[in-house]
Amino acid sequence: MPTKKDDVYGDHISNRFNDELLALQTRFLKMGGLVETQIDSAVKALIEGDGQLAEEIRSKDKLVDRMEMDIDEEAMLIIARRQPTARDLRLVISVIRMVADLExxxxxxxxxxxxxxxxxxxxxxPQGYVEVRNISAHVMTMLHDSLDAFARLDSEQALRVMKEDKRVDEEYQAAARTLLTFMMEDPRNISRCMSVMWVLRSLERVGDHACNIAENVIFMVKGEDVRHTPMEEAERVVGR
Structure with missing residues (x-):
């Protein structure tokens, strides 16, 4: 259940409105938990060579899509029925943005x-699997922390997630260079190394989406859009 730190949601005269906002937050976090599990299981399937687990992950993709559509519909109904203003509107808009990242x-x-x-x-x-383990652990922490920042409305934690994005990019580039060396040493490695390279790229993208969620948490809490702004500006917004 969402908790509050930097701001307070759910203190309206209408209890029904309170319940609707809380339900929206809860459904978003439920979807977040599902995609966390999906990423963790996908990496496990890769490293352990578990084809059955990999197929299960692929089959659950439609469930993730369905959850995105349901949350979008719920958010739009809140806007239509309640015509929220200020912080409540920021919450609903942010959920619409963030649910797309989760999908x-x-x-x-x-x-x-x-x-x-x-x-x-x-x-x-096994070539590249050490790098897969390292980057997956990093981006999984980012994703978890961004969802936790949303649950607690913690803009400072969201900022910390944003700062990790550069490190993930550096890890990805280093891993890509390692795989390129494997391919140059033995052309028979090319196909398999390219597959691992695409896995690393997917993990790097997960880090990007975690960063996007963190940016929207800051928007929810502080009321300023820090997307496409220098880190120094995001620090100023969070620190004020």
Whole structure:
């Protein structure tokens, strides 16, 4: 259940409106928990060569899509019925934005599962799996922390998530160079290394989506849009 730190939602005269906002937040967090599990399981399927788990992940993609559509519909109904203003409108708009990021995280989990099956069919190669473990652990922490920041309306934690994005980009570039070396050493590695490269790219994108969620948390709490702004500006907004 969402808690409050920097701001307070759910203190309206209408208890029904309070319940609607709380339900919207809760459904968003439920979807967030599902896509967290999807990413974690996709990486596990890849590393452990678990084709059955990979197929299960692919089959759940439609559930993620359905949840996105349901939350979007619920948010639009709140806007139509309640005509929220100020902070409540920021909450609803932010959920609409963030649920799209969660759906794309689900898409990345599906891609990773697809490459897990492909690598299993080709004969697994451990090359690049250390990098996969490292980057997946990093972006999973970012995703979890961004959802936690939303639940607690914690703009400071959201800012910390944003600052991690640069590190993930650096880790991805270093991993790509390592895989390129493997491919140059033995051309027989090219196909498998390219599959791992695409997995790393998907994980890097998960970090981007976690960062997007964090940016929207700051917008919810502080009322300023920090997308496409320098980190120094985001720090100023959070610190004021």
């Amino acid at each position: 794309r995280v689900g898409d990345e989990a599906k891609k990773i599962a697809k490459f897990a099956i492909k690598l299993l069919d080709e004969g697994q190669s």
